[in-house]
Amino acid sequence: MSDGVSELVSKLKGVVGDNHLLREADLTAGYSTDWTGRFQGRTPLVVRPANTAELAEVVMLTAEAGFAIVPQGGNTGLVGGSVPLNGEVVLSTMRLNDCQPVDQLAQQVTCGAGVTLAQAQAHVASASLDIGVDLAARDSCTIGGMIATNAGGINVIRYGAMREQVLGIEAVLADGSVISHLEGLEKDNTGYHFPSLLAGSEGTLGIITKARLRLHPHLTGRCTAMLAFDNVDDAVAATSALRRSVTSLHSAEVIFRDAMHLVCEHINSAVPVGANSEAWLIIEAAAPSDPTEELAAAIDSLGRLVVDVGVGVDSSSRKNLWQYREKVTEAIAAAGTPHKLDVTLGASKLADFVTEVPSIVSAIDEGSSVYMFGHLGDGNVHVNVMGNAGVEPPEAVDAAVLEYAAKLGGSISAEHGIGTAKKEFLHLNRTSAEIFAFRSIKHALDPRQILNPHVLLPSEDS
Ligand code: FAD
Numbered sequence: 001m002s003d004g005v006s007e008l009v010s011k012l013k014g015v016v017g018d019n020h021l022l023r024e025a026d027l028t029a030g031y032s033t034d035w036t037g038r039f040q041g042r043t044p045l046v047v048r049p050a051n052t053a054e055l056a057e058v059v060m061l062t063a064e065a066g067f068a069i070v071p072q073g074g075n076t077g078l079v080g081g082s083v084p085l086n087g088e089v090v091l092s093t094m095r096l097n098d099c100q101p102v103d104q105l106a107q108q109v110t111c112g113a114g115v116t117l118a119q120a121q122a123h124v125a126s127a128s129l130d131i132g133v134d135l136a137a138r139d140s141c142t143i144g145g146m147i148a149t150n151a152g153g154i155n156v157i158r159y160g161a162m163r164e165q166v167l168g169i170e171a172v173l174a175d176g177s178v179i180s181h182l183e184g185l186e187k188d189n190t191g192y193h194f195p196s197l198l199a200g201s202e203g204t205l206g207i208i209t210k211a212r213l214r215l216h217p218h219l220t221g222r223c224t225a226m227l228a229f230d231n232v233d234d235a236v237a238a239t240s241a242l243r244r245s246v247t248s249l250h251s252a253e254v255i256f257r258d259a260m261h262l263v264c265e266h267i268n269s270a271v272p273v274g275a276n277s278e279a280w281l282i283i284e285a286a287a288p289s290d291p292t293e294e295l296a297a298a299i300d301s302l303g304r305l306v307v308d309v310g311v312g313v314d315s316s317s318r319k320n321l322w323q324y325r326e327k328v329t330e331a332i333a334a335a336g337t338p339h340k341l342d343v344t345l346g347a348s349k350l351a352d353f354v355t356e357v358p359s360i361v362s363a364i365d366e367g368s369s370v371y372m373f374g375h376l377g378d379g380n381v382h383v384n385v386m387g388n389a390g391v392e393p394p395e396a397v398d399a400a401v402l403e404y405a406a407k408l409g410g411s412i413s414a415e416h417g418i419g420t421a422k423k424e425f426l427h428l429n430r431t432s433a434e435i436f437a438f439r440s441i442k443h444a445l446d447p448r449q450i451l452n453p454h455v456l457l458p459s460e461d462s
């Protein structure tokens with residue numbers, strides 16, 4: 001071992017113990033490649049501290065030794081921000097996995113950053129409460145990673161994204177100091193709001209160690225429906241009408257044609273309703289009592305906008321409908337290595353965007369396929385572009401799709417973040433004054449560029 005790694009390892013042994021310092025390539029491989037397989041890095045060292053005090057010391061010693069750090073939770077991030085693409089040390093938060101007892105009076109909980117979403121959901125369910133954000137990576141993604149990416153998911157129309165769930169935060173800054181503000185006061189105007197600053201900061205400003213989360217009543221009355229549409233305009237109009245009329249609307253998700261056919265092939269199923277349709281909505285209503293009547297009346301009033309409907313009221317038929325939406329990501333991954341683009345558009349621009357994107361892509365690379373799906377209720381379309389035979393498409397397709405989204409007034413990152421994949425496109429949504437302000441914040445909190453220095457901000461010379 002050279003370049004100061006041995007010295008660092010011997011110092012860190014006294015902090016986290018030998019078992020939590022991984023050096024061999026076969027042990028570090030899983031921490032060095034992202035979920036999609038598109039981003040493959042290498043690291044001299046993975047460190048797994050058990051608590052905030054250990055983590056703070058690890059950051060201090062690693063910074064002192066001159067290494068940069070990539071914070072990593074469940075490594076389900078989709079923008080190349082969670083893996084060591086430039087030889088950084090990986091700091092895994094997976095051992096910060098304690099949940100404190102649920103505060104039933106306040107309807108809040110404090111969780112360690114390494115608690116997975118599924119663990120947190122199970123923990124608060126025992127008090128008949130729920131976490132406001134839910135997503136298909138729930139078994140692996142962590143509370144810290146979800147805050148760091150400001151994750152969205154399938155309930156944003158009801159409860160907002162991760163930022164809206166965080167009432168307090170504890171984090172380790174680049175110099176090893178700890179900021180902690182976990183009282184969970186709903187009103188607290190005592191200066192800068194660290195939860196807001198760290199939400200969406202993608203590991204560049206601090207390493208989140210604990211979070212105080214707002215909880216919501218666990219709604220046991222559920223009804224799920226799949227609606228098929230002849231065209232994108234109709235699906236958008238129906239989503240708007242449902243958002244207005246169904247007070248218990250919990251999710252309004254979408255799958256467009258090619259993604260629907262791919263997922264059906266993947267799970268070996270026929271298209272469940274409206275086989276020749278262009279778009280399918282998966283909608284869910286959730287309430288303390290059965291919301292089926294409310295949802296059924298609203299679907300009826302959509303009239304001829306809807307081509308066909310399937311309804312799930314018990315848990316197995318609801319799960320059956322959800323799998324078409326939740327397994328799209330897995331179906332795409334099984335087909336190859338896509339470029340994953342994640343945009344939001346205003347409601348009036350969604351149909352133009354979804355209709356135009358396939359021809360924008362094929363004008364650049366005729367062999368590429370485009371799979372679109374997402375969270376229609378909040379205008380979020382996931383555009384997955386796959387090159388011929390499952391290989392990566394040319395980078396030029398990313399530029400063309402993101403430029404088109406920006407031209408329509410949309411965002412080039414709805415919920416996955418910027419990471420390394422989108423940082424050279426940040427200027428499409430952010431002015432140079434904004435990017436300068438971002439750099440000033442980064443410099444103030446991390447002057448030595450220790451925390452995820454290659455993520456989020458574009459290269460200085462671009
Ligand atoms: P990681 O992948 O480990 O890290 C993500 C980023 O956060 C990195 O930049 C990392 O450095 C930083 N980070 C991680 N932990 C910390 C910490 N404690 N402190 C500071 N920085 C940290 N995302 C959505 O928004 N909505 C979805 O619906 C959704 N669905 C998904 C479905 C699948 C099947 C998959 C694979 C991913 C999905 N994602 C979705 C993306 C991903 O799950 C989320 O972004 C999630 O929030 C990442 O959590 P993680 O713990 O895996 O973070």
Ligand code: MLT
Nearest residue numbers: 136153326329340374382
């Ligand atoms: C989803 O909504 O399923 C996710 O954001 C994952 C993806 O984009 O593949």
Ligand code: ZN
Nearest residue numbers: 153374382415
């Ligand atoms: Zn999503």
